[in-house]
Amino acid sequence: MPNVRPVPTVRRRRLGEALRRYRNSAGMSLDMAAATMGWIGPKLSRIETANGHIRPAEVAALLQSYGVVDPEVVSALEGLAKDARKQGWWQTYSGVVAPAYADYISLESDAASVHEFAPLLIPGLLQTASYARETIAANATTRTPEEVAALAEVRQARQAVLTRPQHALKFWAVIHEAVLHQRFAIRPNTMRDQLRRLLDVTDLPNVTLQILPLDVTPHPGGAGAFSLVGFPGPMPDVVLLENLIGATYVEGVDEVRTFADAFERIVAAALPTDDSLALIARMEERCRK
Template identity: 80%
Template sequence: MPNIRPVPTVRRRRLGEALRRYRNDAGLTLDSAAEAMGWIGPKLSRIETASAHIKPDEVAALLRAYGVEDREVIDALEGLAKHARKKGWWQTYGGIVAPAYADYISLESDAESVRAYAPQLIPGLLQTAAYARETTAANAIMRTPEEAAALAEVRQARQAVLTRPGGPLKLWAVINEAVLHQRFAIRSTAMREQLRRLLDASEMPNVALQVMPLDATPHPGNAGGFHLVGFPGPMPDVVSLENLIGATYVEGVDEVATFADAFERIVAAALPVDDSLALIARMEEDQRS
């Protein structure tokens, strides 16, 4: 069973990358920046590589040494440092939640928006409990039935970000039409209930849904699905790519921009929102007969 990291290290990674970028912009080497802080040894290098913790006041001091005066930047990076050791609700599931998945949930909980292209499954934030149980059981081929059930619970719990107080997550999902034709042997009504869930979610002001039709013209989504996770203020976006054994992350600014451009092209190739919802409604109605 995989062990979860005791710290959501993705926050450290984002913080370290941002500090490295501002140091380079200031034209300082690791040694000169560490000297300015009165540090000895590899402390700064370990911070930038996310292998060491840094206090919020040290973040502010570093940024001053780098000539950064933008209050929004300082507050954002201090916030990352402050919450780097914060434990999330998903850690109550212990080793059930693999480290890469824990990283994604951490990103999602901090995010302002998620843009997703889903060619194989309904996005987790929009899944019904029945859909989550059946698809998790099918995909978690290395897990026990009990572990698969727990992972389905995690998917459901993640959905709280769509209704969180003080600023719900903005979700823009493009779902391949083929996904909507899926059938379930254990519970024959699962897909109909899932279609209704999509229609209900579409009424939320922070949720936009589109369907990629079966006869769509070629588009970048043909290369595979992804989640583009966006953050408020100066923090750069992150892309998550999923597969059977976990997730990988794209964090370079130029690489992330490639996915942002790809998502715009995917949106253009998909059915407009109103047409997408009309299609989902027809499919849901057909399954009632």
């Protein structure tokens, strides 16, 4: 049987990027660093480019050769190596969940926080089942009804990160007011129930919700939706950008900082949380009439 080249995952890319960064900081070439492990340069190159595997014990030894002994850093990178091929509940849906989406779900399950700007749709972590089915069906135009139903189940299952017993995900969403005006002709109660869901979920202490008003002045969110995923400890954050054909990840430290700064400016432009909830409540009441 021919060797199958491993497909890079976000976890492996983050690990490889971190190892490359520490190697460069130590002033070591690929060949020099590989020699400390008894390897040849191409093996380390494959690891750094996320095309090769490395065991957790090897991560610790490699970091030691770079002079990195901070236990928090070592533990975090060992964890990435250990979890690079980790299977999760979403594997049950592997027939409908694309690899890039599976990557994101795994990152979301590891994350300490997610900051999301949503100019077009209610964020997936806050969607009702009905809203999820309707919007997935509208966007996933090539999917069968059965696949749409399965993807809606996945979206609902993801929401467990908001209520997990230990270290619940800290979720901060800024939603454009235009999203709240969306209507569903076939199921008119969909938006009413969705608005009620937004009000209910903010009872969770780890959920912050703001609305960006229609009359807001120009802001960085004009460039489109994004999710900024933050991790505990020394691990760098990741940004997710989505479109009709898949997802793109932004992983460079400077590039991620650009999105973090943009989110801060969007937050400053949005309504305060109390005013945001009052607006949602008024719209929900209007839907009930």
